Amino acid sequence: MQPVVxxxxxxxxxxxxxxxxxxxxxxxxxxxxxxxxxNGAGKSTLVKCIGGIHPADSGEYLFExxxxxxxxxRDAAALGVEIVYQDLALCDNLDIVENMFLGxxxxxxxxxxxxxxEQLAADTLASLSVRTVRSIRQKVSSLSGGQRQTVAIAKAVxxxxxxxxxxxxxxxxxxxxxxxxxxxxxxxADSGLAVVLISHNMNDVFAVADRIAAxxxxxxxxxxxxxxxxxxxVVELITSGASS
Amino acid sequence: xxHVRDYLERLRGGDTGALPAVAGLLVLCxxxxxxxxxxxxxxxxxxxxxxxxxxxIIAMGLVFVLLLGEIDxxxxxxxxxxxxxxxxxxxxxxxxxxxxxxxxxGTGIVIGLVLGFLVARIGIPSFVVTLAAFLAFQGVVLxxxxxxxxxxxxxxxxxxLANRNLSPALGWVLAAVAAGGYAVALWLRSRSRVQRxxxxxxxxxxxxxxxxLALLLGAAVYVLNLERSRxxxxxxxKGVPIVVPVIAALLVLGTFVLARTPxxxxxxxxxxxxxxxxxxxxSVDRIKISAFAVCSALxxxxxxxxxxxxxxxxxNTGGSNVLLYAVGAAVIGGTSLFGGxxxxxxxxxxxxxxxxxxxxxxxxxxxxxxxxxxxGVVLxxAAGVDALSRRRAAGAGLR
Numbered sequence: 001m002q003p004v005v006x007x008x009x010x011x012x013x014x015x016x017x018x019x020x021x022x023x024x025x026x027x028x029x030x031x032x033x034x035x036x037x038x039n040g041a042g043k044s045t046l047v048k049c050i051g052g053i054h055p056a057d058s059g060e061y062l063f064e065x066x067x068x069x070x071x072x073x074r075d076a077a078a079l080g081v082e083i084v085y086q087d088l089a090l091c092d093n094l095d096i097v098e099n100m101f102l103g104x105x106x107x108x109x110x111x112x113x114x115x116x117x118e119q120l121a122a123d124t125l126a127s128l129s130v131r132t133v134r135s136i137r138q139k140v141s142s143l144s145g146g147q148r149q150t151v152a153i154a155k156a157v158x159x160x161x162x163x164x165x166x167x168x169x170x171x172x173x174x175x176x177x178x179x180x181x182x183x184x185x186x187x188x189a190d191s192g193l194a195v196v197l198i199s200h201n202m203n204d205v206f207a208v209a210d211r212i213a214a215x216x217x218x219x220x221x222x223x224x225x226x227x228x229x230x231x232x233x234v235v236e237l238i239t240s241g242a243s244s
Numbered sequence: 245x246x247h248v249r250d251y252l253e254r255l256r257g258g259d260t261g262a263l264p265a266v267a268g269l270l271v272l273c274x275x276x277x278x279x280x281x282x283x284x285x286x287x288x289x290x291x292x293x294x295x296x297x298x299x300x301i302i303a304m305g306l307v308f309v310l311l312l313g314e315i316d317x318x319x320x321x322x323x324x325x326x327x328x329x330x331x332x333x334x335x336x337x338x339x340x341x342x343x344x345x346x347x348x349x350g351t352g353i354v355i356g357l358v359l360g361f362l363v364a365r366i367g368i369p370s371f372v373v374t375l376a377a378f379l380a381f382q383g384v385v386l387x388x389x390x391x392x393x394x395x396x397x398x399x400x401x402x403x404x405l406a407n408r409n410l411s412p413a414l415g416w417v418l419a420a421v422a423a424g425g426y427a428v429a430l431w432l433r434s435r436s437r438v439q440r441x442x443x444x445x446x447x448x449x450x451x452x453x454x455x456x457l458a459l460l461l462g463a464a465v466y467v468l469n470l471e472r473s474r475x476x477x478x479x480x481x482k483g484v485p486i487v488v489p490v491i492a493a494l495l496v497l498g499t500f501v502l503a504r505t506p507x508x509x510x511x512x513x514x515x516x517x518x519x520x521x522x523x524x525x526x527s528v529d530r531i532k533i534s535a536f537a538v539c540s541a542l543x544x545x546x547x548x549x550x551x552x553x554x555x556x557x558x559x560n561t562g563g564s565n566v567l568l569y570a571v572g573a574a575v576i577g578g579t580s581l582f583g584g585x586x587x588x589x590x591x592x593x594x595x596x597x598x599x600x601x602x603x604x605x606x607x608x609x610x611x612x613x614x615x616x617x618x619x620g621v622v623l624x625x626a627a628g629v630d631a632l633s634r635r636r637a638a639g640a641g642l643r
Binding site: 073074077085087088089090091092093094098102103104105107110111112115116118119122 | 436437439440441442504505506509510512513515516517519520521523524525526584585
């Protein structure tokens with residue numbers, strides 16, 4: 001199977017700090033790839049390379065097998081790569097539809113085409129089987145943490161995206177809401193998207209991931225099918241970079 | 245019924261909308277009408293509009309800046325500078341009125357661009373930038389009128405703005421166009437939603453809204469069309485003051501921009517969460533600079549109205565209480581000082597509250613001192629309502 005996104009030999013330094021060293025990483029369509037690693041292992045930097053926020057210093061970026069240049073978030077978005085950051089980046093004072101289309105509003109002439117946006121937002125949420133929100137015209141400030149996460153994810157898949165990167169989507173959630181979001185993550189992959197899930201929580205990782213990529217001190221320690229490793233082996237990869 | 249329930253729920257959640265301003269307006273008007281019946285005479289009501297016009301227009305501009313969570317303390321003296329530019333061009337250079345008006349508004353736009361640049365690109369807090377501008381523009385007005393006592397404005401078109409009235413027939417026509425236009429806009433929007441199978445406003449509610457506006461406009465035009473001259477044989481004085489359609493046009497235009505265009509949406513987004521707006525690809529700097537430009541341009545319009553009403557420009561045009569009344573108007577109307585929440589209508593409603601207090605207390609014979617104190621207390625009250633409703637909204641968000 002061809003990966004949607006494939007990074008080869010990525011290096012990234014910030015001044016004297018060598019954060020990523022010859023990292024290889026692939027994400028496949030229809031699969032959840034969990035990206036794990038301890039604090040400072042380089043997970044966020046790798047994601048920012050994928051999303052074009054910090055272009056890599058050297059290495060290859062292949063999208064559907066073709067080498068591409070990704071130097072800005074716009075480049076990434078144009079390819080169909082969307083990133084949902086941990087702090088979600090939603091505007092509390094806007095409603096769900098307004099947030100989902102922020103910066104990419106549909107217009108008819110000079111005027112916002114509210115009806116078409118509302119319809120598309122409703123369809124997208126329905127396709128993700130989201131039924132927890134009462135009205136999609138409700139302000140984001142009135143939503144729970146899980147609902148906000150759902151809106152942020154729906155925003156990312158609205159654009160026919162092919163890759164969705166989720167940065168710690170369950171970090172601030174309760175038990176029931178975590179389950180809901182993980183279910184949503186699984187559905188995204190089942191619908192054919194390549195999902196990259198960053199997480200610290202091994203239970204979450206084993207609940208949804210098809211593949212696990214472990215970073216250790218800026219190197220890719222292993223990228224293996226989730227079924228081939230045990231919980232403790234992954235913890236070993238994270239803490240020592242190798243498993244026995 | 246579900247719409248009524250939704251509305252009550254929003255009220256309880258801290259989203260008070262126009263309710264405090266409208267309720268305050270009703271209470272104030274009733275109180276003044278009882279204490280001083282002359283308050284309700286057509287002559288005084290017409291007076292109210294021309295008294296409050298300049299402040300309401302400046303407040304409309306401030307809404308744009310307040311939406312971003314910024315402030316423009318110099319808007320009052322910006323209006324003074326622009327009015328002085330207008331007066332100097334008219335009186336000293338014999339320029340036609342449209343050239344003077346364009347120059348005044350152009351001056352406003354340039355001032356706004358500079359203020360916006362200093363805030364957005366250099367990163368000086370808007371409070372400091374506009375406080376400096378507040379002081380400097382006070383001096384610029386003095387320099388423009390060469391320290392003289394005042395420059396009188398005699399250009400008939402400019403004077404007509406705040407001193408003349410529409411013919412009664414034209415008043416009715418404009419009111420009918422406005423009410424009809426609103427009804428058609430409501431109907432078109434509802435039709436396009438129904439076609440897409442989206443929930444739309446029930447017909448009764450739309451009829452009530454359109455009918456309510458028609459009634460309000462009809463009553464206002466009727467009262468303003470009554471003869472209000474003390475001696476009809478000398479001069480007839482009736483009709484809607486010309487500033488009223490000017491304010492109405494700015495209100496419609498501003499509301500359209502904020503509520504129906506991507507630019508307006510981006511203003512709210514930057515005010516709500518600038519980082520989220522930036523990640524969504526919105527140029528935050530450009531939005532900020534443009535908001536200051538709009539604010540100063542509207543301040544220029546306010547300055548022109550003030551010059552028209554006073555028949556002159558002096559060192560105090562746009563000074564003393566103008567800025568605080570304008571900020572007060574926006575906040576009393578329901579625009580948040582914390583950014584992200586506000587409408588152009590707020591400026592008009594709040595401007596009406598400020599004008600009614602000013603006018604009514606004047607009729608009751610209170611001194612300027614008492615008026616300032618009361619207006620200050622009302623502003624504090626409005627800011628308190630704003631802060632408390634934010635707390636409530638935050639609380640409701642955690643449910």
